[in-house]
Amino acid sequence: MPAQKLSARDDLEALVARYDTFLFDCDGVIWHGSTLVPHVQATLAMLRQRGKRLVFVTNNSATSRKDYAKKFAALGIDAAVDEIFSSAYATAAYLAEVARFPSDKVAYVIGGSGIRSELRDVGIATIGEDDTTPVSLPTLAEIEPNPAVGAVVFGIDYDITYRKLANAHLNIVHNPGCLFIATNDDRTLPGGKYVYPGTGAMLSSLVHSTQRTPLVMGKPNKPMLDCVMQNYHLDPATTCMVGDRLDTDILFGINGGLATLCVLTGVASEADILDPAAPQPTYYIDSLGDLATLAESESESA
Numbered sequence: 001m002p003a004q005k006l007s008a009r010d011d012l013e014a015l016v017a018r019y020d021t022f023l024f025d026c027d028g029v030i031w032h033g034s035t036l037v038p039h040v041q042a043t044l045a046m047l048r049q050r051g052k053r054l055v056f057v058t059n060n061s062a063t064s065r066k067d068y069a070k071k072f073a074a075l076g077i078d079a080a081v082d083e084i085f086s087s088a089y090a091t092a093a094y095l096a097e098v099a100r101f102p103s104d105k106v107a108y109v110i111g112g113s114g115i116r117s118e119l120r121d122v123g124i125a126t127i128g129e130d131d132t133t134p135v136s137l138p139t140l141a142e143i144e145p146n147p148a149v150g151a152v153v154f155g156i157d158y159d160i161t162y163r164k165l166a167n168a169h170l171n172i173v174h175n176p177g178c179l180f181i182a183t184n185d186d187r188t189l190p191g192g193k194y195v196y197p198g199t200g201a202m203l204s205s206l207v208h209s210t211q212r213t214p215l216v217m218g219k220p221n222k223p224m225l226d227c228v229m230q231n232y233h234l235d236p237a238t239t240c241m242v243g244d245r246l247d248t249d250i251l252f253g254i255n256g257g258l259a260t261l262c263v264l265t266g267v268a269s270e271a272d273i274l275d276p277a278a279p280q281p282t283y284y285i286d287s288l289g290d291l292a293t294l295a296e297s298e299s300e301s302a
């Protein structure tokens with residue numbers, strides 16, 4: 001079924017009336033880095049005003065839920081910690097509740113404070129943060145497997161180094177039963193003017209060297225979907241997933257039986273959506289900010 005482009009006010013009103021819960025991807029939909037997409041703040045306020053449930057579902061594992069809540073607040077958006085689901089949180093939930101990660105093991109983390117903080121919050125110790133010193137051939141021998149490592153967890157890391165990759169590689173290959181987990185594997189990271197290498201671009205170097213396939217937690221995969229569906233007891237019939245990537249956000253919504261709305265402010269272009277071979281959103285729109293016009297109509301009629 002080809003995606004329906006929404007632009008007329010009646011289309012926007014019908015969309016908002018039809019769903020009571022909206023799941024929002026963040027990078028490329030709500031913001032680029034710390035810059036809000038224009039009029040998104042007004043759109044989210046309008047949806048809250050109309051009694052809609054809002055859930056924020058991001059593959060960006062660099063930040064913890066608590067710090068995301070602070071980021072939202074700093075940007076003037078009302079978002080409680082329990083309305084925010086990041087791939088770091090889904091990873092911590094998976095290791096603690098599904099994998100039953102042993103208390104005598106640690107996780108070797110390539111990633112940001114989001115992963116370390118979420119793992120710490122479920123009682124899992126992490127190492128690897130300081131493995132940033134340059135390596136030379138003579139010092140390579142310093143790097144050895146650490147038998148205490150029971151999992152290598154990989155997420156977006158703006159300070160990735162050869163030393164980190166070498167440690168992760170050795171632990172995955174030489175520690176029997178060592179889990180290899182990726183918070184997500186997005187190929188690119190939307191940055192507003194440009195699209196940058198994403199977590200998946202860096203992850204592929206470790207997949208290539210170890211010849212191992214990681215368990216990926218984030219959208220479009222089941223661990224993140226289970227995390228959100230269980231926490232919110234979502235009714236697929238009245239839930240809409242809003243995202244900027246067809247192969248993560250829209251596929252995530254399709255996998256969950258949700259309606260989907262793709263925006264053109266992130267990675268996907270209209271040409272991508274019109275390719276029948278791509279995951280097809282239910283709807284698409286230029287920007288989430290376009291819904292802010294409904295707030296104006298509300299104030300006029302008030």
Ligand SMILES: O=C(O)[C@H](O)[C@H](O)COP(=O)(O)O
Pocket residue numbers: 025026027028057058059060061156184186187188189190197198199200
């Ligand atoms: O490379 C990455 O990790 C992703 O581009 C980034 O995390 C996407 O975040 P999201 O769009 O799911 O908020």
Ligand SMILES: [Mg+2]
Pocket residue numbers: 025026027028029190243244245266
């Ligand atoms: Mg995104």
